[in-house]
Amino acid sequence: MTHTLHRRGSVEDLREDFVMLIMPARGFNLQGSEEKMRQIWGVISHYEGRLTNFGSPEIGNSHRTTMDNLKKATHRISHAVFKDRENVKACLKELKDRDFGISVVISGIHEETEKICIEVGLKPHTVEHSLGIHGKTEKLPDENALEITTMCGHALVSPNLVFHLVDELQAGRISHGEAARKLSTMCVCGIFNPYRAEKILRRLTMDV
């Protein structure tokens, strides 16, 4: 379940890709957390127009459910995807001020997430690094496809779908936004960043 960790791409691209994950701990503060998790969606909803995706593996991503549904639903894990540090910071500050006592994890460029924590007045507790991909790396698709597919940590976005949509774009049968949404729909947790995917697709089709 390190599904938000191994996103690929340049540092500049990744500056537009932050995932916030919120979950209670089984055996510790899970019991009785349902109402807090709903209230947390209330906080996240303040940023709805500035999120590129959101969701919960139990309920679905932003293409399949709504913020209102998530505010009412019983679920254990919440995800919100941001494309800029300032909104991550503002949301994190609000969560800190509300003091829900539920764990919050931010995935993104470390240089930025570290600064955000300091600016909000938080001392990071635990940090996880990706040490990359090892073994028979010749079995991987090309790096361009990986930049897109690794935005779903459960690998539910097929590289062949990326290549197919690039063909569709080049044939003019689909728009870049539609293609990015199609890819994003596959990621059930709602951690895929369609804003970033659209930019990568434009780069792949030389439409920049």
Added chain:
Amino acid sequence: MKIDKDTCTGCGNCLPFCTVGAISLVDWEGTERGDVYQDLCVECGVCLRAEICPMDAIYRPDLGWPRLLREHFSNPTTQHPVTAIGGRGTEEIKTNDVTDRLKPGYAGVAVEMGRPGVGSTLRDLEKVSMALAKLGVGFEPENPVLALMVDQKTGKLKDEVLDERVLSAIIEFSVEMDRLKDVLLVLKEVSTRIDTVFSLDLASRVGEDGSIPTVRVAEECGFTPRPNTKTNVGLGRR
């Protein structure tokens, strides 16, 4: 997953959606029909959830043991019976500010077999778990891989599961910081003996001075930590 060849019209819409390229068009009584290569299919369910088949010809057959493992590890919409959460892993560092699972002075290591998107047999996973077991690492008890082990001391898995293929399964453990170097060097060696890939995760508590002790050890072993990380910001409490 399977495709009902009597219903399929051979349109091929489903082919690009398959996460592991297991769907192809085959000859069926003189016409083309979609076919799921069962050895390769990891039962992730993407082809079905995508609602891409105009004829509803894709279906999930009853999955018996041990094939059911493919779905448990590859389809995050199913709840894993061991962890009671979807997907392959545990809460790991996500709730560490509450659970204190990963303590100061320890490194958390996760070897994500088959990730990203290549998939792995459990036989390949066993190669890695057996190499690590020789170092005496203690595998994470809540990780579903542990339920497949015959013996944690050797890292050996049950014979009947070895040929099962999953999108990803995670070997997860923590180790004292002064033993991390040995672990990373073993992982480097065993990576040359597997027929797939793994993504490697390394976690630690943040020091009082903001330092992350695992980074230096990783670099000494020839690994380059990626610039993006996952940070538990410390807002959880019991």
